[in-house]
Amino acid sequence: IQGGIFDGCLGVIGAIEAVQSIRETGLSLLHPVEVVAFIDEEGVRFNKGYFGSRAMVGKADRAELVQSVDSEGVTRAQAMREWGLDPDRLHEACRSPNDIKIYLELHIEQGQVLESLRIPIGVVKGIAAPHWFRAVISGESGHAGATPMRERKDALTAAAEIILETEKTAISMDDVVVATVGCINVSPGGINIIPGKVELTFDVRHYIADIRDQTVQIIREHGHRLARKRGVAIRYEDMICLKPVVLPKSVSDTLHSLAHARGWSTFPIISGAGHDAMILSEIADVGFLFVPSRGGISHNPAEWTDFEDCAKGVQLLTDAIIHYSAI
Numbered sequence: 001i002q003g004g005i006f007d008g009c010l011g012v013i014g015a016i017e018a019v020q021s022i023r024e025t026g027l028s029l030l031h032p033v034e035v036v037a038f039i040d041e042e043g044v045r046f047n048k049g050y051f052g053s054r055a056m057v058g059k060a061d062r063a064e065l066v067q068s069v070d071s072e073g074v075t076r077a078q079a080m081r082e083w084g085l086d087p088d089r090l091h092e093a094c095r096s097p098n099d100i101k102i103y104l105e106l107h108i109e110q111g112q113v114l115e116s117l118r119i120p121i122g123v124v125k126g127i128a129a130p131h132w133f134r135a136v137i138s139g140e141s142g143h144a145g146a147t148p149m150r151e152r153k154d155a156l157t158a159a160a161e162i163i164l165e166t167e168k169t170a171i172s173m174d175d176v177v178v179a180t181v182g183c184i185n186v187s188p189g190g191i192n193i194i195p196g197k198v199e200l201t202f203d204v205r206h207y208i209a210d211i212r213d214q215t216v217q218i219i220r221e222h223g224h225r226l227a228r229k230r231g232v233a234i235r236y237e238d239m240i241c242l243k244p245v246v247l248p249k250s251v252s253d254t255l256h257s258l259a260h261a262r263g264w265s266t267f268p269i270i271s272g273a274g275h276d277a278m279i280l281s282e283i284a285d286v287g288f289l290f291v292p293s294r295g296g297i298s299h300n301p302a303e304w305t306d307f308e309d310c311a312k313g314v315q316l317l318t319d320a321i322i323h324y325s326a327i
Helices: 009-025 051-056 062-067 076-082 087-093 113-117 155-173 209-230 249-261 276-280 307-325
Strands: 102-108 121-127 129-138 178-187 197-206 233-241 266-271 285-291
Touching: 009 102, 009 307, 051 087, 051 276, 062 076, 062 087, 076 087, 102 276, 102 307, 113 121, 113 266, 121 249, 121 276, 121 307, 129 155, 129 209, 155 178, 155 197, 155 209, 197 209, 209 233, 249 266, 249 285, 249 307, 266 285, 276 285, 285 307
Parallel strands: 102 285, 121 266
Antiparallel strands: 121 285, 129 197, 129 233, 178 197
16 A cells, blocks of 8 residues: 555566566576566455465465455455456465475565665565564443543553553564554544444564564553553454564575675675565575665655666576576
């Protein structure tokens, strides 16, 4: 929603350009090369991302096709049919580990590390995976004018405290952990009605699983404490919880070497955002490249990466494809 033109798109168009340039050279490769544009990595519509890549590694099941529903009541299966796809053939997307020699991905950084260092290439050494969960806070609706302040069980004021406590928790952990409340749904939603029910979504990330899980636990404990304090009830529902990934050092070393051979500086970097590369690491070795993002802006129409940096990333992706297709 309200995204930019580089996030994801650079990887797809860059991969197409890479294989087209290889074809134009007439170079003969030992292994076939496939370009994949994964669907629904973000998970915005159905609140559960990485659908295409999870299907490829066998982690998307048929139950999800009917249980995942968008804001208009459309199931994932219905959406697939609208696009001419057959939900009953979902299993055909699954690939075995023996099918894929290596998975390579190019992406914008979505942060400011490379720009601040003035380095054109980031070689990702690890990916921080998200834990998404939902909190449902149940209070008591009432008349906004007739219910005294001290007698209220306002679900929204409880939610407000929980949101602020979530921010404090993340800041107190370390400089890498992030926690975000991205969606709020308030019921009944009338200007003169005390909110009786609030739903919040949480996105907590770190590249070390133990630290991320500890952060989630503390956030939930604070939620229970604040709910008791305000006389409301709270329950949590897990949405998605993925494993952080450390990428193969041998592949990262190769990517650094290929870039240095062209005279380009590189930097080993951690991805704070989740990517399809994280999912594919379950069945294949992964090489993952970043190029700078101006101002670190992403998920925003102002997102920008200079075309010169895009070209370097695509060239290095091409070099990597040729390298791994020749051995």
